[in-house]
Amino acid sequence: MTAVMGQDRKRALFAKLGARFGERFSLGQALREQHANTLTWLKREPPDAVLFAESEAEIAEAVKLCAEARVPVIPFGTGTSLEGHVNAPFGGVSLDLSRMNRILAVHEADLDCTVEPGVTRKALNDDLRGIGLFFPVDPGADASLGGMAATRASGTNAVRYGTMREAVLGLTAVLADGSVIKTGGRARKSSAGYDLTRLMVGSEGTLGIITSLTLKLYGIPETIISAVCPFASIAGACNATIAALQMGLPLARIELLDEVQMRACNAYSRLSLRETPTLFVEFHGTRASAREQVDAFGAIARAEGGGEFAYAERQEERSKLWQARHDAYWAARGLKPGAEVLSTDVCVPISALAECVTATRQDIDRLGLLAPIVGHVGDGNFHVLPLIDPSDPAERRKVQAFLDRLVARALAAGGTCTGEHGIGQGKINYLTAEHGPGVSAMIAIKKALDPLNILNPGKIFALP
Numbered sequence: 001m002t003a004v005m006g007q008d009r010k011r012a013l014f015a016k017l018g019a020r021f022g023e024r025f026s027l028g029q030a031l032r033e034q035h036a037n038t039l040t041w042l043k044r045e046p047p048d049a050v051l052f053a054e055s056e057a058e059i060a061e062a063v064k065l066c067a068e069a070r071v072p073v074i075p076f077g078t079g080t081s082l083e084g085h086v087n088a089p090f091g092g093v094s095l096d097l098s099r100m101n102r103i104l105a106v107h108e109a110d111l112d113c114t115v116e117p118g119v120t121r122k123a124l125n126d127d128l129r130g131i132g133l134f135f136p137v138d139p140g141a142d143a144s145l146g147g148m149a150a151t152r153a154s155g156t157n158a159v160r161y162g163t164m165r166e167a168v169l170g171l172t173a174v175l176a177d178g179s180v181i182k183t184g185g186r187a188r189k190s191s192a193g194y195d196l197t198r199l200m201v202g203s204e205g206t207l208g209i210i211t212s213l214t215l216k217l218y219g220i221p222e223t224i225i226s227a228v229c230p231f232a233s234i235a236g237a238c239n240a241t242i243a244a245l246q247m248g249l250p251l252a253r254i255e256l257l258d259e260v261q262m263r264a265c266n267a268y269s270r271l272s273l274r275e276t277p278t279l280f281v282e283f284h285g286t287r288a289s290a291r292e293q294v295d296a297f298g299a300i301a302r303a304e305g306g307g308e309f310a311y312a313e314r315q316e317e318r319s320k321l322w323q324a325r326h327d328a329y330w331a332a333r334g335l336k337p338g339a340e341v342l343s344t345d346v347c348v349p350i351s352a353l354a355e356c357v358t359a360t361r362q363d364i365d366r367l368g369l370l371a372p373i374v375g376h377v378g379d380g381n382f383h384v385l386p387l388i389d390p391s392d393p394a395e396r397r398k399v400q401a402f403l404d405r406l407v408a409r410a411l412a413a414g415g416t417c418t419g420e421h422g423i424g425q426g427k428i429n430y431l432t433a434e435h436g437p438g439v440s441a442m443i444a445i446k447k448a449l450d451p452l453n454i455l456n457p458g459k460i461f462a463l464p
Helices: 002-024 029-034 056-069 121-131 145-150 196-200 234-246 259-269 287-303 315-326 328-333 350-367 393-412 428-435 438-449
Strands: 049-052 073-076 093-096 103-107 112-115 168-174 180-184 209-216 223-230 251-257 278-285 310-312 344-347 373-376 381-384
Touching: 002 049, 002 056, 029 049, 056 073, 056 093, 056 168, 056 209, 073 145, 073 209, 103 121, 112 121, 121 145, 145 209, 168 196, 180 196, 223 287, 223 315, 234 251, 234 278, 234 287, 234 350, 251 259, 251 315, 259 315, 259 328, 259 373, 278 287, 278 315, 310 315, 315 328, 344 393, 350 373, 350 381, 350 393, 393 428, 428 438
Parallel strands: 049 093, 073 093
Antiparallel strands: 103 112, 112 209, 168 180, 168 209, 223 278, 223 310, 251 278, 251 373, 344 381, 373 381
16 A cells, blocks of 8 residues: 555656656656666666756755655766666656756856856866866766765865865755755855765765855966876885875876776777886976976886886877876776676775785786776775676676675775765665764764655665
8 A cells, every 4th residue: 555655646746747847857768767877787777757957946846846755866967976876776756967057156266166066077177277277176077066076076186186075165955855055155164063065075965966066176287297107016106106195296196007907098098008007197386396296206106116207298198198097997898898897996095005906906816807907096096897797697796705805905904995986876885894883873864864765765875
């Protein structure tokens, strides 16, 4: 009887949403499948319907109607998340925010801007380029800024400019009852009450739906120099990274690609670099300071077995280099056509980086897996991309055991089970191992703000 009543409420809700939003509300199967996109081995779980919202008021209205009907709401930006965040395990409405893509204000003198959640990072930087400013958080994919905040995204520039946690000054969000809250403002610091901004950033759509964000901006550096440096071993590349950071060298980006990933990138991006553990590095500053950074890092690299730098100063050369890094996932897929790719990440203190990455590579080789390693090693974050035959249950079990050891290794080093991908569905089982009783506090917050569990249910933890 309860299930029948639930279906009746859902049908009545969909009739209301269809009448209210017209063609922007859809029950079409193809569209629903697109809104369960997942770049991992997690199966797709499509929503029952998709709604394209165009304003905060529409989001609030839709959420209120869904709350009355007790139907889940799953926020959707561009669908680039990696741990099943946009899946709908309990059905419901996928709330697509891509049409909320306006840049609301840019305060050049204060180095901040306010945007709607559907604005992508590339669109924002294209708009800012003319006034000499940029937004630095760069996860690789052209993700929406609302989604980046919801998953507390990071990326290649985090070693110098920080993650979305540091980038978001304030936001507005629709809560589970349809009410709207504003957290933070444009001030660079505040001691006023609980830090609700940080609570929402990284909550993966489970506490509220972000409807606008105020973000920190930076001036475009006078000089940008990118370089590629090969190493004899993963340990040498990691140790060079650690030494550079401990020396206080202000690196803008420092990315590790192991020999397997370099082979994939050469083939996919038509490069001709050595297929050995390699650091992609970028230096920002004045012409003189950037050159000083290059020379200082070169000396460190040589001491750790690094080879000759290949430099790129022209924008098109730098863009090709970093696009190759950003295309690592797609390049990896080319190593084994037809395979599934599991993109996972952990993060450790930088002093533990060399040991942790080396042990991970040894574990991969011992198991006979095909699994490139890439990493934002400047902040101790690295990714592993096992390629899996989807028809081989034994291989899936082998990879799952590998993932369990990878996370255990990171936690034992004082690290985390995810540096930037988030928990979503894929890492729920690791959250208790990392936070212990702290998970109960998280659940209490969830229940206080979303007592009906309608906001992206089945993510971060499994509620009864």
